[in-house]
Amino acid sequence: MLATLQDILDTVKAENLTYQQKLMTLGNIAERLFDPRDLLGYSDEEWQYLQNQMICDLNEGYAVYRPRYILPDYSVYVKNGCRFLDLPVPKTLDEVLDGLLIIYSHVPSITTFPVYIGRLDSLLEPFICDEAQDYIKIKRFLNHIDKTVPDSFCHANIGPYETRAGRLILQAVIELENTTPNMTIRYDKNKTSREFAELAAKACLLVSKPSFANDAYYRADLGEEYGVASCYNALPECGGAYTLTRLRLGTIARACSSVTEMVEQLLPKVAKLALSTMDKRHQFIVEQSNFFKTSFLEQEGFIKRTNFTGMFAIVGLADATNHLLRQEGLDETFGQSARGEEIATAIMQKLKSVNDSHIGVYAERTDNHYLLHAQVGASIDAEDKLNTPAHRVKVGQEPTLLAHLKQSAPYHQYFPSGTGDLFVFDQTYVDHLDAVVDIIDGAFALNYRYITTYLKNTDLIRVTGYLVKKSEVERFRQGEAVLRDTTWFGAGTDDCAQVFDRQLRDQGNVNAG
Structure with missing residues (x-):
């Protein structure tokens, strides 16, 4: 959407935004003051389908001056220090923690904050000497991140191997109960010890992190050097994603009167237009913004331009299917309809075909193609209330746990840059961590890429791919300024998709699995 001078004034006068949040919002408004038809060369038809909300660019802006998601290889600092920041090679845990915090403050993203802070356990493990003292330092480090990177799109990785640092990180995460950083364990039952997996499952239940990523699956698609950033976005490490553009499938479907019209006519047309806008945005970032020419991250090897790609995303598969x-x-719903699965599969197969045939711009790392992504949703336009996140079943229409796992699993194959499902359990599961890990192993055996859970009665919950505190959302809804910008998004996503009311998975459902 184009921005106006009134948007600037409204932001300046806002009572429910902090100074830092106003600054970030004003920067985004400035990027959207330019008409992309003039600046980026969008065609009138491309702009038409952005205006009618079938294509959504998530308000990234048009005068784009940095990639959306940046995943530095922080081991470069551990090995070489950082010349630009005058940081020597770290020799102690104090030095590596201090240096990482400094570097994080210089890693941009679409949110202005770092969306990836590295494989923390691997980075810290060589510096662990005294676990009792080092735990205090790691806990303080994680708390510092929560208070200075108030954005739970900030994401850390651990695993797949158990380490002393990994255990200390999980213990601190449980004790702190902070929303930031988001966290993923790269899990492989052939590499991850059962004890470490159960500790991660305990943390996931109690504080909604870490989520479990199917490490073998992601390595097969993206190679060993990948990271999970932002919500659950799997991207090349030492690189990232220039942009993320999504299709609102529910909006597209409602303009169609049949599956044939949707799959064979309108969907491929809109998809091709969206991909073309991505090409133009990537060209501007690389050729005109000079980001890669001026960033010390590129100059010192933390990132490489050739490791970046684009993310082509969907929301609203359930809504599109239900309409069709x-x-x-048919009085049936996606998630509990055999015909619905046929329709949804046809939609995804067509989208994959269109994406596979498109030669992307500056996407060498992913064979000159963009990566499909299951986007978690937003509250940018009224249409977002009519488009359920990703390929998820609408809240209130979920099948039982085993049926849900089997229904969802086939869609994970389409999304190498990330997808995931969430399951809510009650307090009793804290005493049955073995059962939780068994569920995760079963899901991965079905070719799930990513799975997460949390307890129904906790304040800290996972909205879609990121975390919020329900108490903070309530304060925001009352008009208060709150620390974390993700609280706005959590409130909006709950308004659209009722994500605070997901079905509780009871013991009977698990036993059935």
């Missing part, structure tokens, strides 16, 4: 089921006279 009604067009066929």
Whole structure:
């Protein structure tokens, strides 16, 4: 959407934004003051489909001056220090923690904050000497991140191997109960000890992190050097993603009267237009913004331009399918309909075909193609209330746990840059961590890429791919300024998709699995 001078004034006068949040918002408004038809060369038809909300660029802006997601290889600092920041090679845990905090403050993203802070356990493990004292330092380090990077799109990775640093990180995460950083364990039951997996599962239940990524699956698609950033976005490490553009499938489907019209006509047309806008944005970032020419991250090897790609995303698969089921006279819903699965699969197969045939711009690392992504949703436009996150079943229409796992698993194959499902359990599961890990192993055996859970009665919950505190969301809804910008997004996503009310998975459901 184009911005206006009134948007600037409204932001300046806002009572529910902090100074830092106003600064970030004003920067985004400035990027959107330019008409992309003039600046980026968008065609009138491309702009038309952005205006009618079938294509959504997530308000990234048009005068784009940095990639959306940056995943530095922080081991470069551990090995070489950082010349630009006058940081020598760290020799102690204090030095590596201090240096990482300094570097994080210089890593940009679409949120202005770092969305990836590295494989923390691997980075810290060589410096662990006294676990009792080092735990205090790691806990203080993580708390510092929560208070200075108030954005739970900030994401840390651990695993797949158990380490002393990994255990200390999980213990600190449980004790702190902070929303930031978000966290993923790269899990492989052939590499990850059962004890470490159960400790991660305990943390996931109690504080909604870490989520579990199917490490073998992601390595097969992206190679060993990948990271999980932001919500659950798997991208090349030492690189990242220039941009993320999504299709609102529910919006597209409602303009169609049949599956054939959707799959064979309108969907491929809109998808091709969206991919073309991505090409133009990437060209501007690389050729005109001079980001890679001026960033010390590129100059010192923390990132490489050739490791970046684009993310082509979807929301609203459930809504598109439900509409098309009604067009066929069927009173059924996605997630509990055999015909619905046929329709949804046809949509995804067509989208994959269009994406596979498109030669992307500056996407060498991913064979000159963009990566499909299951986007978690937003509250940018009224249409977002009509588009459920990703390929998830609408809240209130979920099948039982085993049926849900089997229903969802086939869609994970389409999304190498990230997808995931969430399951809410009750307090009793804290005493049955073995059962939780068994569920995760079962999901990965079905070719799940990513799975997460949390307890129904906790304040800290996972909204979609990121975390919020329900108490903080309530304060924001009352008009108060709150620390974390993700609180706005959490409130909006709950308004759109009722994510605070997901079905509780009871013991009977698990036993059935």
